[in-house]
Amino acid sequence: MKRATIKDVAEAAGVGVATVSRVLSGGSASASTRERVLAVAAQLDYRPSALGRNLRQRRTGGMGLLVPDLTDTFYGQLAEGVLACARAAGEPVVLGSTGDDPEQEAELIGMLLEQSVDRLIAVPCGGAHAWRPALRAGMTVVFADRVPAADGEDDDLPASLTELMLLDGAGPARSPARPLEVPSVLADDRAGVRTAVRYLTGLGHRRIAYLGGPGHGRRVDAFRAALGGRTDDELVVHADGSRDSAYAAASGLLQSRPDLTALVAGGNMLGEAAVLAARELDLRLPGDLSLVMYDDVPWAELCHPPLTVIAQPGRDLGYRAAELVLRSDVRRPKSVVLPTELIVRGSCGPRR
Amino acid sequence: MKRATIKDVAEAAGVGVATVSRVLSGGSASASTRERVLAVAAQLDYRPSALGRNLRQRRTGGMGLLVPDLTDTFYGQLAEGVLACARAAGEPVVLGSTGDDPEQEAELIGMLLEQSVDRLIAVPCGGAHAWRPALRAGMTVVFADRVPAADGEDDDLPASLTELMLLDGAGPARSPARPLEVPSVLADDRAGVRTAVRYLTGLGHRRIAYLGGPGHGRRVDAFRAALGGRTDDELVVHADGSRDSAYAAASGLLQSRPDLTALVAGGNMLGEAAVLAARELDLRLPGDLSLVMYDDVPWAELCHPPLTVIAQPGRDLGYRAAELVLRSDVRRPKSVVLPTELIVRGSCGPRR
DNA sequence: ATGAAAGCGCTAACAC
DNA sequence: GTGTTAGCGCTTTCAT
Numbered sequence: 001m002k003r004a005t006i007k008d009v010a011e012a013a014g015v016g017v018a019t020v021s022r023v024l025s026g027g028s029a030s031a032s033t034r035e036r037v038l039a040v041a042a043q044l045d046y047r048p049s050a051l052g053r054n055l056r057q058r059r060t061g062g063m064g065l066l067v068p069d070l071t072d073t074f075y076g077q078l079a080e081g082v083l084a085c086a087r088a089a090g091e092p093v094v095l096g097s098t099g100d101d102p103e104q105e106a107e108l109i110g111m112l113l114e115q116s117v118d119r120l121i122a123v124p125c126g127g128a129h130a131w132r133p134a135l136r137a138g139m140t141v142v143f144a145d146r147v148p149a150a151d152g153e154d155d156d157l158p159a160s161l162t163e164l165m166l167l168d169g170a171g172p173a174r175s176p177a178r179p180l181e182v183p184s185v186l187a188d189d190r191a192g193v194r195t196a197v198r199y200l201t202g203l204g205h206r207r208i209a210y211l212g213g214p215g216h217g218r219r220v221d222a223f224r225a226a227l228g229g230r231t232d233d234e235l236v237v238h239a240d241g242s243r244d245s246a247y248a249a250a251s252g253l254l255q256s257r258p259d260l261t262a263l264v265a266g267g268n269m270l271g272e273a274a275v276l277a278a279r280e281l282d283l284r285l286p287g288d289l290s291l292v293m294y295d296d297v298p299w300a301e302l303c304h305p306p307l308t309v310i311a312q313p314g315r316d317l318g319y320r321a322a323e324l325v326l327r328s329d330v331r332r333p334k335s336v337v338l339p340t341e342l343i344v345r346g347s348c349g350p351r352r
Numbered sequence: 353m354k355r356a357t358i359k360d361v362a363e364a365a366g367v368g369v370a371t372v373s374r375v376l377s378g379g380s381a382s383a384s385t386r387e388r389v390l391a392v393a394a395q396l397d398y399r400p401s402a403l404g405r406n407l408r409q410r411r412t413g414g415m416g417l418l419v420p421d422l423t424d425t426f427y428g429q430l431a432e433g434v435l436a437c438a439r440a441a442g443e444p445v446v447l448g449s450t451g452d453d454p455e456q457e458a459e460l461i462g463m464l465l466e467q468s469v470d471r472l473i474a475v476p477c478g479g480a481h482a483w484r485p486a487l488r489a490g491m492t493v494v495f496a497d498r499v500p501a502a503d504g505e506d507d508d509l510p511a512s513l514t515e516l517m518l519l520d521g522a523g524p525a526r527s528p529a530r531p532l533e534v535p536s537v538l539a540d541d542r543a544g545v546r547t548a549v550r551y552l553t554g555l556g557h558r559r560i561a562y563l564g565g566p567g568h569g570r571r572v573d574a575f576r577a578a579l580g581g582r583t584d585d586e587l588v589v590h591a592d593g594s595r596d597s598a599y600a601a602a603s604g605l606l607q608s609r610p611d612l613t614a615l616v617a618g619g620n621m622l623g624e625a626a627v628l629a630a631r632e633l634d635l636r637l638p639g640d641l642s643l644v645m646y647d648d649v650p651w652a653e654l655c656h657p658p659l660t661v662i663a664q665p666g667r668d669l670g671y672r673a674a675e676l677v678l679r680s681d682v683r684r685p686k687s688v689v690l691p692t693e694l695i696v697r698g699s700c701g702p703r704r
Numbered sequence: 705a706t707g708a709a710a711g712c713g714c715t716a717a718c719a720c
Numbered sequence: 721g722t723g724t725t726a727g728c729g730c731t732t733t734c735a736t
Contacts, residue, residue, distance in 0.1 A: 003489065005712090005713055005714085006713065006714065006715095007713080007714095010723095015722075015723080016722065016723040016724070017713090017714080017715090017723085017724090018715080018716080018722070018723065018724080018725095019721080019722055019723075021714070021715060021716090022715095022721090022722085025715085028721065028722095029721070029722080030721060030722090033721080033722080047462070047465060047466050048466065048713085048714075049466070049468060049712090049713055049714070050466050050467045050468065050714095051403075051406050051407045051410070051412065051467075051468050051712080051713065051714085052407060052712075052713025052714030052715085052728090053713075053714055053715070054403050054407075054714090054728090055403045055404060055406075055407045055712085055713080055714075055728050055729065055730085056713080056714045056715050056716085056727080056728050057714085057715075057728080058403070058728060058729090060403065065447075069432070070422060070428040070429075070431045070432050070435070071425065071428045071429055071432055072428075073423065073425060073428070076422040076423045076424075076425070076428045077422075077423055079422045079447075079449075080421070080422050080423055080449060083422075083447065083448065083449045084449075087448070087449075087456070087459070087460075090463065092446050092463060092464075092467055093446065093447050093448070094444050094445065094446055094447070095417070095431075095435065095445050095446070095447040096435065096439070096445070097431075097432060097435045097436075097439075104439070107439070108439075110399070111442065111444060112444075113399060114399050114400065114401070114402050115402045115403075115444055116401060116402065116403050137355065243650070272650055272651065272654060275654050276653070276654065297651075298595070298624055299624065299649075299651035299654065299655070301628070302624060302627050302628065302651065302654075302655050302656075303651070303654045303655065303656070304654075304655070304656025357728090357729055357730085358729065358730065358731095359729080359730095367706075367707080368706065368707040368708070369707085369708095369729090369730080369731095370706070370707060370708080370709095370731080370732080371705085371706055371707075373730070373731060373732085374705090374706085374731095377731085380705065380706095381705070381706080382705060382706090385705080385706080400729085400730075401728090401729055401730070402730095403728080403729065403730085404712095404728075404729025404730030404731085405729075405730050405731070406712090406730090407711095407712050407713065407714085407728085407729080407730070408711080408712055408729080408730045408731045408732085409712080409730085409731075410712060410713090
C-alpha cells in the first residue's frame with residue numbers, strides 16, 4: 001500500500017536510479033530507455049516525492065503567502081490571483097493569515113523559514129525590521145498591496161528596507177550606484193486617491209475626510225497631496241485591521257466632525273463601516289455625505305445607494321506578484337504598479 | 353550565511369547529534385547537557401529543518417486545505433478558521449482553490465500527495481470517486497461544508513464514499529458491524545432550510561423557489577422536504593460556482609416564473625445574483641419578492657433592504673475541521689454538525 | 705544518559 | 721548514455 005520510490009521504478013525497469021531521475025526531469029536518455037522507464041513508472045503509479053527532492057536541493061518548491069485577513073474580499077481576490085499563477089506552475093502555496101498583527105506575522109515568517117520555503121509573497125504589516133530574518137535567510141520576497149513601513153524606533157538602526165537589504169547583502173549586486181529595490185506589486189495609490197479627491201472637489205466638497213487602515217501610508221500621503229496643503233488633520237483618521245475598529249473610527253469621525261461632507265474610505269472594510277456608521281447617525285448617502293470607497297467588491301453594487309469606488313485589480317496584483325517571485329532575478333528585482341479605476345455609482349453627490 | 357544544522361549544534365556543544373535531537377524534542381537528557389545544548393542552539397540561531405524531519409518521518413506536517421473560491425466570503429471565513437487552528441498548533445497549511453472544478457480538484461489532490469501532505473480539509477466538488485486516490489494513499493481527510501456526492505455513473509462501481517473507504521481499507525477497523533463514517537464538519541442544512549421555509553410559508557408564501565449552487569444536495573432535499581410534496585420542480589434551479597452562472601440562473605428563474613413570491617438562495621453568491629436580477633427586473637424586495645439567503649456575510653446588512661439570512665458559522669466550521677484532522681483517530685472518525693440561525697432583517701414580507 | 709550509524713527518497717558528481 | 725555513490729538534515733534503533 002505504500003508509495004513506490006524511485007528505487008522501485010529503477011529495479012522494475014532494470015536501470016539505475018539516476019537514469020530514472022534523468023528521464024523524469026527531462027535529462028538525456030536513449031529513446032528506448034526513456035520509454036521503458038516511463039511505462040514502468042506509470043504502471044507503478046510512481047509519483048516522485050517532493051520530500052526527497054526538497055531535502056536534496058535544500059529548498060521547498062512553491063511559495064508562501066501572507067495576507068492580513070481572508071475575510072476581506074480584496075485579499076481573497078489577491079489570494080486567488082496568487083493561487084492561479086501557482087497552479088499554472090504546478091507549485092504549492094503555503095498560506096498564513098496575519099490578522100494585521102506584526103507578532104503573528106513574525107511567527108509565520110519563522111514557520112516558513114523552518115519549512116525552507118524560500119519564496120514569499122506578503123502583504124506586510126510589520127515594519128521593515130520584521131523582514132530582516134527573512135531577508136537574511138535569503139528568502140525571495142515580493143510585497144503585494146503594501147510595502148513595509150520604515151520603522152525608526154532606534155535611530156542608529158537602518159530604517160528602510162532598502163538599507164536593510166544592503167546591509168544583509170541580499171543579492172550580490174551590492175553596488176551603491178544602483179541600490180537594491182524592494183520587489184513589490186502595488187496599485188497606483190497616488191493616481192487612485194487623486195482621482196477620487198478631484199472628483200469630490202469637483203462636486204463642490206471642501207471638507208473631505210480620509211478613513212484609513214493599516215499599512216497604507218501612501219494613500220494618506222496622496223490624500224494630503226491631492227488636497228494641496230488645505231488638509232485638516234482632524235479629518236484624517238485611522239483604524240487597525242478589524243471590523244470593530246473600523247466602525248469605531250468611522251462613527252467617531254462622523255460624530256466629531258458633522259461638518260464634513262465627503263469621505264474617502266481606504267479599504268472595503270472601512271467603507272462598510274462608514275456606510276453602517278452613517279446609517280446609524282441618520283446621514284443619507286449621498287445627500288448628507290458623499291462616499292468613495294477603495295475596492296470594487298461585488299457588494300458595492302448591492303449597497304444602497306450603490307457605492308462609488310476606486311477599483312484595484314486585486315486578482316492581478318496577486319497573479320503578478322506570484323509571477324515575480326517565481327521568475328525572480330535576484331540581481332534585478334522589478335516592481336510593478338497597476339492602475340486603479342474610479343467607478344462612479346451613486347454614493348457621491350454635490351455638496352449640500 | 354547558511355543556516356546552522358543539527359550537526360553544527362552538536363559539535364559546538366560537544367555532544368552527538370542524537371542528543372541534540374532528543375533535547376529539542378523533549379527526550380531524556382541530563383539537566384546540564386540539556387542546558388548546554390539549548391544555549392548553543394539559541395546562540396547559533398538554530399532552527400530544525402522541517403525538510404530533514406519530514407523526509408525521515410515520510411510525511412509532511414501540517415495540512416492541506418481545498419476550497420472552491422476564496423472570493424466567496426463564506427469560504428474566506430472557513431479558511432480563517434482553519435488557519436487559526438493551524439497557527440495554534442504551529443502547523444503549516446497548504447492551500448488550493450478548486451474553482452468548483454473536479455478536474456482542478458483532482459490535480460490539487462495529486463499535488464498534495466506529491467508533497468506528502470497526509471492531512472486534508474476539503475470542501476469537495478468532485479464525486480466520491482475523485483477521493484479514491486487520496487484515501488488509498490492513506491490521507492486523513494475531513495470534509496467541510498459539503499460531502500462528496502455519490503456518483504453512480506458506472507453501476508458496478510461503488511458509489512458512496514463509505515463504500516470506497518471500506519474497499520480501500522482506510523483504517524484497519526474494517527468491521528462491517530460499524531461501517532466507517534466519513535469525517536466531516538457540516539452546518540445543519542436540514543434545520544436551516546426548514547426554518548427558512550417555515551418562516552416564508554408563515555408569511556403566506558406558497559410559490560417558493562430554491563436557487564442552489566454546486567455540492568449541496570442536502571439543502572435541496574431539505575427544501576423539498578420542508579415543502580412537503582407540494583414542490584414545483586420548475587422552482588428549483590441550479591448554478592455552478594461562478595458569479596455569471598448564478599446571475600443567469602437567478603434571472604432565468606425570475607423571468608420564467610413571475611408568479612413566484614419567495615426565493616431561498618443556497619449561498620451568498622446566489623443571493624447576490626438574486627438581488628441583482630430582481631433589481632434588473634424591477635422587482636422590489638420584499639414587496640414583489642421575499643428573499644432568504646444562505647450566509648450571514650457582512651454586506652447582508654448593507655444591502656437594500658437588509659437581507660434576511662440563514663447564518664452558518666463559517667469560521668467555526670473551519671476551526672473544527674482543522675481540530676478533527678489534527679487529532680484524528682482513524683479508527684473512530686467523528687463527524688460534527690453545527691447549528692445555523694435564521695437572522696430576520698428586511699428582505700421578507702407577507703405575500704402580496 | 706549518550707554516541708555511532710543507518711537510512712528516509714531524491715539529485716548531482718563522477719566514472720565508465 | 722548509464723550506473724555508482726555520496727550526501728541533503730533529521731530521527732531512531734542499538735550499543736555502550
